[in-house]
Amino acid sequence: MHTESADTSxxxxxxxxxxxxxxxxxxxxxxxxxxxxxxxxxxxxSAIDKAPIKAPVAVNFMGLSTDExxxxxxxxxxxxxxxxxxxxxxxxxxxEFGLKVRVGTLGENLTTxxxxxxxxxxxxxxxxxxxxxxxxxxxxxxxSVQLRIVQPRRxxxxxxxxxxxxxxxxxIAAWVSKQGIAGWYFEVVRDGLINADLPVYLxxxxxxxxxxETLWQLANSKEKxxxxxxxxxxxIECLEDSWKKVLAKKVVKD
Numbered sequence: 001m002h003t004e005s006a007d008t009s010x011x012x013x014x015x016x017x018x019x020x021x022x023x024x025x026x027x028x029x030x031x032x033x034x035x036x037x038x039x040x041x042x043x044x045x046s047a048i049d050k051a052p053i054k055a056p057v058a059v060n061f062m063g064l065s066t067d068e069x070x071x072x073x074x075x076x077x078x079x080x081x082x083x084x085x086x087x088x089x090x091x092x093x094x095x096e097f098g099l100k101v102r103v104g105t106l107g108e109n110l111t112t113x114x115x116x117x118x119x120x121x122x123x124x125x126x127x128x129x130x131x132x133x134x135x136x137x138x139x140x141x142x143x144s145v146q147l148r149i150v151q152p153r154r155x156x157x158x159x160x161x162x163x164x165x166x167x168x169x170x171x172i173a174a175w176v177s178k179q180g181i182a183g184w185y186f187e188v189v190r191d192g193l194i195n196a197d198l199p200v201y202l203x204x205x206x207x208x209x210x211x212x213e214t215l216w217q218l219a220n221s222k223e224k225x226x227x228x229x230x231x232x233x234x235x236i237e238c239l240e241d242s243w244k245k246v247l248a249k250k251v252v253k254d
Contacts, residue, residue, distance in 0.1 A: 027112040027121050027200040029134055032057065033104055034067035050107055056195040059145045061188045064109060078187055079150050079240050084110040085183030086122040092181060093163075093172060101163055108183055110134075112200055121200075123152070123180055123212040128239050130205050131189055135198035142193045146203070147186035151240035152212050155182045180216025187238070207236055215243065224252040 034057065035050035050067070058065040063081040085108035090101050103111060114120045128149055135144035155173040163169050176182050210233065218225065218233070230251045234244050 022205065023133070023201045023203040025115060025199050026118050026202050027114050029110060029194070029196055029198045029200055030113050031104070031111040032064070032194055032196050033109055033111075034064050035107070050104060050109065052104070053195070056139060056142075056193040058191070059188060059194050060191045063188070064194070067109060080153075080185040081188050082110060082147055082186040083108050083153060083183055084112070084121070084186065085153075086120060086181070087111060087113075088120065088122055089176070089181045089183065092179065093176070096175065097169065097172060099163065099169070105162060106159055106183075107162075115199075123184075123216065126184065126212060127205055127207050128210040128212070128215065128233075128236055129207040131203050132186075133201040133203050134194050135192075139193040139195070139198070143190055144198070145188065145192040145194045146190035148189050148238060149184050149212075150187045150238050151243055152180065152184050152216060153182040178220060180213060180220065184212055185240075207232075210236060210239075218250060219243065219246050221250065223250075225250050227251050 032053045033050035034053055053064075053066065059082065061078050061081060085106060087103050089106070090103050093099060093101055112121050119125045126149055128151070130149045131146055132149075133144055133146045137144055155176045159173040159176065160169060160171060163172055215233070218230070230247050233239065233247050
């Protein structure tokens with residue numbers, strides 16, 4: 001796959017929320033998590049409960065080498081290789097439902113925090129097709145990881161069961177889906193090592209219109225839209241196909 005260097009690639013102008021040239025140091029990686037498949041609710045197995053990793057871990061096209069997925073039909077794979085979730089999602093869940101859900105509960109691999117007064121990485125500021133580099137070009141002599149956003153996460157019942165292990169909770173997963181705040185999945189552009197405390201660089205933004213916030217609004221809407229609203233999304237090569245199918249049904253028929 002084509003890769004770029006955060007240090008040497010040509011400076012590019014982007015019409016993004018960040019409104020600056022790329023590559024751009026937009027955040028720091030504060031935690032990397034991985035999990036093992038364990039017995040879960042409903043006589044199922046799950047690796048949603050992930051623990052922080054202290055040492056560098058290898059990342060390949062299937063994700064973190066130490067991270068497991070119990071349900072391979074709905075989790076993991078090249079188009080769900082790595083999951084990132086804004087910490088703000090926890091703030092919103094806790095405020096809405098009067099809970100104290102801790103960061104890391106919902107199965108994310110990566111947690112970041114913004115730098116230099118820039119906005120946090122969340123659904124309103126990241127776009128389908130964005131490529132991020134985690135770390136400078138080399139980590140312990142190995143390549144740093146480059147990841148591309150290809151789809152939002154669709155929350156499932158396991159969010160409810162994970163949060164509701166010790167207390168009865170409403171359908172939080174449905175609420176998170178309606179709010180469009182479930183984070184996103186990456187595909188791996190360049191294999192390498194990743195660990196906490198690395199700088200995060202936005203190195204490419206080919207579709208600055210394609211924020212995840214807008215994608216969720218379109219997908220969740222009961223209304224239909226003119227073709228000129230939907231067609232640009234259908235032309236995004238890296239957008240996962242099931243999302244394109246949802247959007248294609250939103251076009252007003254002549």
